[in-house]
Amino acid sequence: xxxxxxxxxxxxxxxxxxxxxxxxxxxxxxxxxxxxxxxxxxxxxxxxxxxxxxxxxxxxxxxxxxxxxxxxxxxxxxxxxxxxxxxxxxxxxxxxxxxxxxxxxxxxxxxxxxxxxxxxxxxxxxxxxxxxxxxxxxxxxxxxxxxxxxxxxxxxxxxxxxxxxxxxxxxxxxxxxx
Amino acid sequence: xxxxxxxxxxxxxxxxxxxxxxxxxxxxxxxxxxxxxxxxxxxxxxxxxxxxxxxxxxxxxxxxxxxxxxxxxxxxxxxxxxxxxxxxxxxxxxxxxxxxxxxxxxxxxxxxxxxxxxxxxxxxxxxxxxxxxxxxxxxxxxxxxxxxxxxxxxxxxxxxxxxxxxxxxxxxxxxxxxxxxxxxxxxxxxxxxxxxxxxxxxxxxxxxxxxxxxxxxxxxxxxxxxxxxxxxxxxxxxxxxxxxxxxxxxxxxxxxxxxxxxxxxxxxxxxxxxxxxxxxxxxxxxxxxxxxxxxxxxxxxxxxxxxxxxxxxxxxxxxxxxxxxxxxxxxxxxxxxxxxxxxxxxxxxxx
Numbered sequence: 001x002x003x004x005x006x007x008x009x010x011x012x013x014x015x016x017x018x019x020x021x022x023x024x025x026x027x028x029x030x031x032x033x034x035x036x037x038x039x040x041x042x043x044x045x046x047x048x049x050x051x052x053x054x055x056x057x058x059x060x061x062x063x064x065x066x067x068x069x070x071x072x073x074x075x076x077x078x079x080x081x082x083x084x085x086x087x088x089x090x091x092x093x094x095x096x097x098x099x100x101x102x103x104x105x106x107x108x109x110x111x112x113x114x115x116x117x118x119x120x121x122x123x124x125x126x127x128x129x130x131x132x133x134x135x136x137x138x139x140x141x142x143x144x145x146x147x148x149x150x151x152x153x154x155x156x157x158x159x160x161x162x163x164x165x166x167x168x169x170x171x172x173x174x175x176x177x178x
Numbered sequence: 179x180x181x182x183x184x185x186x187x188x189x190x191x192x193x194x195x196x197x198x199x200x201x202x203x204x205x206x207x208x209x210x211x212x213x214x215x216x217x218x219x220x221x222x223x224x225x226x227x228x229x230x231x232x233x234x235x236x237x238x239x240x241x242x243x244x245x246x247x248x249x250x251x252x253x254x255x256x257x258x259x260x261x262x263x264x265x266x267x268x269x270x271x272x273x274x275x276x277x278x279x280x281x282x283x284x285x286x287x288x289x290x291x292x293x294x295x296x297x298x299x300x301x302x303x304x305x306x307x308x309x310x311x312x313x314x315x316x317x318x319x320x321x322x323x324x325x326x327x328x329x330x331x332x333x334x335x336x337x338x339x340x341x342x343x344x345x346x347x348x349x350x351x352x353x354x355x356x357x358x359x360x361x362x363x364x365x366x367x368x369x370x371x372x373x374x375x376x377x378x379x380x381x382x383x384x385x386x387x388x389x390x391x392x393x394x395x396x397x398x399x400x401x402x403x404x405x406x407x408x409x410x411x412x413x414x415x416x417x418x419x420x421x422x423x424x425x426x427x428x429x430x431x432x433x434x435x436x437x438x439x440x441x442x443x444x445x446x447x448x449x450x451x452x453x454x455x456x457x458x459x460x461x462x463x464x465x466x467x468x469x470x471x472x473x474x475x476x477x478x479x480x481x482x483x484x485x486x487x488x489x490x491x492x493x494x495x496x497x498x499x500x501x502x503x504x505x506x507x508x509x510x511x512x513x514x515x516x517x518x519x520x521x522x523x524x525x526x527x528x529x
Contacts, residue, residue: 100220104332104340125406127338129349
């Protein structure tokens with residue numbers, strides 16, 4: 001990957017803006033240009049002049065920006081570059097460099113590499129939230145469980161424990177069948 | 179044209195009509211979704227992005243919630259206009275860089291909006307006033323169901339909704355509250371609070387992002403992980419932690435009033451004095467003064483004002499907002515002059 005890439009960093013101490021030399025720097029970037037790393041510390045005004053600044057009401061930097069920063073610094077191993085996804089053609093090396101996964105199929109075809117990454121970020125857990133309504137046949141059971149869990153919550157809140165217990169057994173049965 | 183119309187009023191969620199709105203400025207739930215069989219936007223060619231946007235816009239047309247929304251094509255906007263949308267919390271910094279086949283769909287009250295081809299194919303969000311995060315989730319959930327009727331989402335039982343960034347995989351949900359915490363800030367309790375919040379598995383940050391100082395004493399609390407817990411559990415957790423922070427801020431306000439009543443009154447009176455008489459106000463200064471005044475209003479020190487007026491002013495005075503409303507690009511000094519005028523006039527009307 002050749003080209004410039006800006007990553008947001010968090011400085012350890014207060015910095016003065018590198019452009020005006022007066023105000024406190026509030027924007028901290030790391031710029032990668034063809035492998036060369038350069039740090040930039042700018043105050044709001046100078047950052048704005050450079051088109052980097054943000055103003056009040058701006059949503060804060062996303063975790064993914066930081067993620068990209070983390071993975072970018074690791075060097076891809078040759079093995080990681082050789083296995084590619086049959087849909088988007090990306091290797092795990094590519095994904096690591098950008099911090100972004102290529103497509104839905106990557107999750108299956110590059111699972112071996114993505115699983116440790118996901119576990120590092122999210123913990124060793126399985127999805128237990130919402131399931132699409134009309135997904136594939138195997139997902140429909142998941143959707144059913146998701147809906148029953150929602151119902152269960154309502155019953156518990158209403159203190160209808162008898163019906164809740166029945167529903168809980170039904171959920172357990174469905175979960176065992178998975 | 180659309181943007182100028184938007185610039186004439188503040189978003190509905192700034193109305194301060196939600197629960198605890200004096201402290202909880204707003205709450206927001208956003209969902210990340212991708213279409214099955216299409217490369218994710220950061221890696222996709224223009225033709226793929228076009229196919230995706232066609233499909234999503236088609237689903238939007240059939241959506242009861244979104245069909246009468248404003249459709250904004252990002253490539254047709256100037257950088258100031260894109261910044262305007264960013265300042266209104268309708269788009270992300272990433273989206274504000276523009277790009278082909280990127281659309282923003284926003285419903286007239288700006289409570290619901292959808293970015294097409296951001297980092298994920300769909301980024302759907304609801305923002306409500308005050309602390310009603312569960313309502314924001316329920317609303318977003320419904321619209322998501324509705325859109326899904328005409329779209330095939332990328333999903334795996336193990337990993338949940340598949341997203342471009344592994345930090346969103348699973349629910350694809352970020353639930354956050356934006357809090358105004360001037361009393362905790364003044365009493366230097368913020369750092370400790372932030373530390374405790376991160377121990378609870380949540381992220382707290384200033385408005386400018388992690389590690390940066392927040393402006394105007396506004397802070398955001400949101401969930402960190404997206405895999406393993408159900409949406410309701412996460413929303414509940416963020417809501418209950420926010421409620422605790424609200425309690426602490428209230429306590430800090432009480433103590434401040436009792437202990438340093440006269441100093442506090444003096445500071446707020448001075449802030450008000452500057453705001454009603456200044457002819458030039460830089461963005462930073464205006465925000466810090468408005469923040470002080472907002473605290474004063476919450477403490478009933480300015481009976482002629484209310485929190486909604488202050489919220490609206492925060493909206494009206496951002497650089498892009500001023501320029502879009504005026505319909506022209508302005509030099510910083512001209513903006514400072516206009517900013518002071520807007521504030522002077524609004525507060526003057528309410529003497």
